[in-house]
Amino acid sequence: MLHRVHIFSELANSEQDILTKHCTTRSYPANSILINEGDDSSSLYVIVEGEVKVFVNDEQGKEAILNIMGEGEYFGELSLIDDAPRSASVMTTRPTKVMIITKADFKRCLKEYPELAFNLIRALSKQVRALTDSVKNLSLMDVYGRVAHTLLDLADDIEGKKVIEQKLTHQDIANMVGASREMVSRILKDLSTGGYISVDKKSITINEKLPAGW
Secondary structure: OHHHOHHHOOOOHHHHHHHHHOOEEEEEOOOOEEEOOOOOOOEEEEEEEOEEEEEEEOOOOOEEEEEEEEOOOEEOHHHHOOOOOOOOEEEEOOOEEEEEEEHHHHHHHHHHOOHHHHHHHHHHHHHHHHHHHHHHHHHHOOHHHHHHHHHHHHOEEEOOEEEEOOOOOHHHHHHHHOOOHHHHHHHHHHHHHOOOEEEOOOOEEEOOOOOOOO
């Protein structure tokens, strides 16, 4: 699995094997909290199979989804650098298996393979760019624009079509774009009626280029 993770992709197979020996593998059922915002934990999680959502809550319990992650992706990398509390919560959305690398084990590998530091810096730089893009979208786009951008961002190319395989509710999408569920439902209904998207219980397929406005 580690060869599919950007941070470790440039390590030789033998080096990845050494790091894997220091990993702990755990399985969790759906709707399990892996990390709570504010926790004082210091481990990197690599998703072997399954799916998680990364989110934050305000004092009134309103949720904002920051990301949805699947197989081969990872979270918790900031804890490898600083000792600050976790900045967001992470919950499984389906049965999920993860590899856990502690900060102590990562630092031991870092001494032997300093190129890991550059990989980590590149990964964090990519995240900063993604966060900047998200802030720009929230600031400058209307609700439809944010919904359309999110659908395109989540879609994967599968047999010539753009498909979102995550099982997303209208509320999930609303939590991602900072809008009401009712507004998101109306937008998705209109896109579906117009033939731009097809929605079933397991996926959303983008059939053609989404309109510029709504």
